[in-house]
Amino acid sequence: MKKKTLGALILAAGAAATLAAAATPGFSSMVTKPAEHPVSGITWSAEQFASVDTTAEKGLAEAVRRCMAKAGYDYTPASVRTDRVDLKNSIGFDTLTVEDARASGYAVSKPKGPSEPAADSVEGKLFADPAFQTALHGGEPQEQNMVKSSNGTGMLAGGCTGEGITVIYGNPKDYMRATGLAYNSVLIATQSAGQDPEIQEAVEGWKDCMSSTAFPYSQPGEAVSAGLSAGGQKELKIAVTDATCRENTGFDAKLSAVLDKYLTTRMKELESEVAEVQKIRSDASARAAALLG
Template sequence: MTWLKRAAVAATVATGALTACAPQGDLTVQRELTVAERIQLQQAEERFTRACMAREGFPYWIQAPLSVEERQGFGFVLDDVGWATRNGYGSRIQQRVLDAKKSNANLRYRGSLTKARLARYTAALSGGPGAPVLSVALPAGGTISSLLGGCQSKAQEELYGDRETWFRVDKIATNLSPLYLPDLVEDERFSTALRAWSRCMGRKGHTYANPSEIRSALPRLTKGLTSAKAYAVEIRLAVAEATCARTSALADTGRALQREYRDRASKPYTADLALHSRLEHAALARAGQLTGTGA
């Protein structure tokens, strides 16, 4: 993956739903949800899905989510030295995710079903062959589609209201980064900080032009090593990257520029982003009532 593509992914991961500054009134965008609040929303959606599937006559198992700690560290550059010291680049976290997917009770259950019952299960969960298809045009071009049907759709309706509206504004809010990242990474302020980061890494014995090169090099650097030694290499590089991200101000510069460019690029979508924000906060209140954590 190229440096720019990694930055695009990181921008979405790091900020969740990207929001913009907006005027007061109906176009006000509320504060960004925390990682813990996003976990709460995801778990509430899973609980609504489970209840719906039970009504359809099928079991549904809720998987344990990644913790707040496990979700940290993902961005265009690591700058949390403590997290890097504990987790490196998160390879062991990623392995736990893969292992959890392999042992997923829902997948095992699907594998036990007859062809006919599997078709009924799939229709109950995500909509059958005749389910309507939602499509939305993305800000940077192209479209994304989803079936409108099944318990997963109903769970989102429980949380966010009208599924079509939520699908539209959510895909707009979370796909703005391609509009501005090409310009951001060409900004001289970013280039200056990136060069300072690279010089800092060089002084530590690591010659890399950008953080993406480290991720690309890791498989080669750890090939043939024991798991423990490979992890030690990962930790050493991650700590160096995070330390240099702080001393070079690359992380702070990147975040400041992201806010600047994002706010500029998102102006045509102010109404959609304000609606997305209102729906998210309303959903959080519903999730709090469901889990007993609401006001």
């Protein structure tokens, strides 16, 4: 029996590892028009729709763990990132409050969730083991384990990955709809929002504020890069200055107002899909809760 004990590893069945970065055919050419009467705060609803269900994802991780144990691997997959999606990130900015900046600098801009194990580590060597990959994703040919959605995205759903998905979500296509495809579907609107001139106006206001400080950067990305490069107390000082100017100029509120314009249009288009995804997630969460006890 091939028994390997692992700590935190990537749950390859997770949305972050399968669909979030998947390209949708024609995505770059799709445009969402701004609504004439934006719904204030609809960005929050869109972020909820784009985020995964925490309980369902924990149940999925446990279902995969149990399946892998039967195959002879003591494999504990790390949970995928289950924080609520911040759609400001999709237009090039992370939400940064003064409180968070004082506490942890630019932690919000640092990589989140599990990363690929180093190739020469115990975990990396295990992931390079064909037998382990077969247990996790199914055997060759790989095409037989690939499940594709109607718009061209796809994911491996064989082996214990597929078994876990079926236990919690019912089938791979519903899993895709409730995770990566839900996330991708709102990015059509944020891509359009990213070109709105009001974003540059918000940046200019922030830049004017920063010009009177010790850190006269021209846009928030420069401040983030400088802070992360500096580290330590200097990172905290830059981050707090940055966050203070964001607060004083209403930077985040202005970005949210821009997103609201485009997401009002997009969420209206997605009304039926939102309802169906909510049902899929509700059922998955109930199955996960039963599995987790």
